[in-house]
Amino acid sequence: MHHTVQLTESVHWIGVNDRKTRLFENLWPLENGIAYNSYLIDDDKVALIDTVEHSSAEEYIDKIQSIIGSERKVDYLVVNHMEPDHSGAIRALVNQYPEIRIVGNQKTFKILSAYYGLESNHYGVKKEEEIDLGHHTLKFIMTPWVHWPETMMTYEKTQKILFSGDAFGSFGSLDGGIFDDEINFDFYREEMRRYFSNIVGKYSNMVQKAFKKLEGIDINIVAATHGPVWRHDPNRVLSLYDQWSRFESEKGVVLIFGSMYGNTEKMADYIARRIAEKGIKNIRVRDASKTHLSHLINEVWRYRGVVLGSSAYNTQMVPTMEHLTNTLEHIGAKNHYLGIFGSFSWNGGGVKKLTEFAEKTDWEMVAEPVEAQGVADQQTFEQCDQLAQAMADKLNQME
Numbered sequence: 001m002h003h004t005v006q007l008t009e010s011v012h013w014i015g016v017n018d019r020k021t022r023l024f025e026n027l028w029p030l031e032n033g034i035a036y037n038s039y040l041i042d043d044d045k046v047a048l049i050d051t052v053e054h055s056s057a058e059e060y061i062d063k064i065q066s067i068i069g070s071e072r073k074v075d076y077l078v079v080n081h082m083e084p085d086h087s088g089a090i091r092a093l094v095n096q097y098p099e100i101r102i103v104g105n106q107k108t109f110k111i112l113s114a115y116y117g118l119e120s121n122h123y124g125v126k127k128e129e130e131i132d133l134g135h136h137t138l139k140f141i142m143t144p145w146v147h148w149p150e151t152m153m154t155y156e157k158t159q160k161i162l163f164s165g166d167a168f169g170s171f172g173s174l175d176g177g178i179f180d181d182e183i184n185f186d187f188y189r190e191e192m193r194r195y196f197s198n199i200v201g202k203y204s205n206m207v208q209k210a211f212k213k214l215e216g217i218d219i220n221i222v223a224a225t226h227g228p229v230w231r232h233d234p235n236r237v238l239s240l241y242d243q244w245s246r247f248e249s250e251k252g253v254v255l256i257f258g259s260m261y262g263n264t265e266k267m268a269d270y271i272a273r274r275i276a277e278k279g280i281k282n283i284r285v286r287d288a289s290k291t292h293l294s295h296l297i298n299e300v301w302r303y304r305g306v307v308l309g310s311s312a313y314n315t316q317m318v319p320t321m322e323h324l325t326n327t328l329e330h331i332g333a334k335n336h337y338l339g340i341f342g343s344f345s346w347n348g349g350g351v352k353k354l355t356e357f358a359e360k361t362d363w364e365m366v367a368e369p370v371e372a373q374g375v376a377d378q379q380t381f382e383q384c385d386q387l388a389q390a391m392a393d394k395l396n397q398m399e
């Protein structure tokens with residue numbers, strides 16, 4: 001007996017939770033698991049919206065049959081997104097339902113062929129095209145690069161459900177609560193921002209373009225491929241994604257350092273204390289050698305202020321800081337106040353490389369970089385005071 005959940009009388013959640021996988025995309029930690037959401041519309045024609053990861057294919061087909069029985073067939077599979085966390089059960093579905101029509105766009109089919117060798121059953125749709133299921137009508141909105149080039153959204157017109165793919169998704173398994181009115185929002189807000197900043201943030205401008213395409217569409221339910229289904233207050237998730245993709249951040253600061261023997265860490269603590277004395281309450285201090293990149297990116301996306309510190313390491317930054325700054329550059333994080341500090345050690349490199357990173361971004365340097373020769377002396381701490389004051393002044397000007 002498989003438990004499925006109804007969004008409406010004829011629209012069912014048939015997703016699965018994954019609490020086994022340690023790293024999403026073999027990169028991003030899943031301490032709280034993840035859900036792969038799929039949906040079934042039980043009408044004159046039966047339609048599925050996206051599938052699940054391949055290891056759950058058998059359970060997934062059992063769920064479908066627990067709703068429509070083993071005699072009825074599935075008419076359509078809508079593929080909003082081809083990343084294997086959603087397309088992993090397609091081959092199993094085609095084996096089970098050889099006549100199923102796979103709904104996508106030209107880019108969908110290119111990837112379908114490349115990943116699964118599936119050259120038939122294609123049902124190509126163009127923007128704004130519709131499919132009538134009987135009592136439900138599906139309309140397709142092309143939203144490329146949210147998160148891959150083929151991504152699209154599907155809007156069910158009768159009940160005003162937006163099947164949004166990765167957009168509006170979240171890390172975190174669905175532990176009993178499926179809908180936004182059944183969950184602890186604070187938990188999912190963190191996991192949602194982490195998901196957004198790690199996976200979708202690079203494509204923020206494409207998220208903004210998607211919002212333009214959604215203008216004027218009346219949405220009762222947002223049903224993404226990960227995380228909760230938003231039926232009570234869909235605007236809550238829409239406005240968070242809007243804010244994050246505009247690079248709007250909160251009043252606060254994250255200090256991230258790479259420190260071999262603790263001298264650079266000491267400077268981080270000193271600067272953080274001085275910022276706190278000036279009234280800033282949201283301050284996080286993180287050791288890049290211990291806190292995973294995923295969480296560091298999440299906190300950079302969260303707070304307007306970012307203070308980066310590194311001792312020299314083989315004339316470069318500490319490698320974990322190099323990984324962080326390379327990733328921030330790659331994903332194009334924007335709109336921050338920046339401070340830089342570190343230790344010269346025996347030949348310098350940490351502060352020098354952090355300064356080069358700063359020059360490649362549009363972030364606003366609030367003060368001159370601070371560099372200790374080894375252990376910070378009185379003069380260095382005075383420069384740290386100036387950095388802290390400048391950062392706090394900028395942050396205190398925010399509402």
Ligand code: FEO
Nearest residue numbers: 083085147166225
């Ligand atoms: Fe959830 Fe881009 O796949």
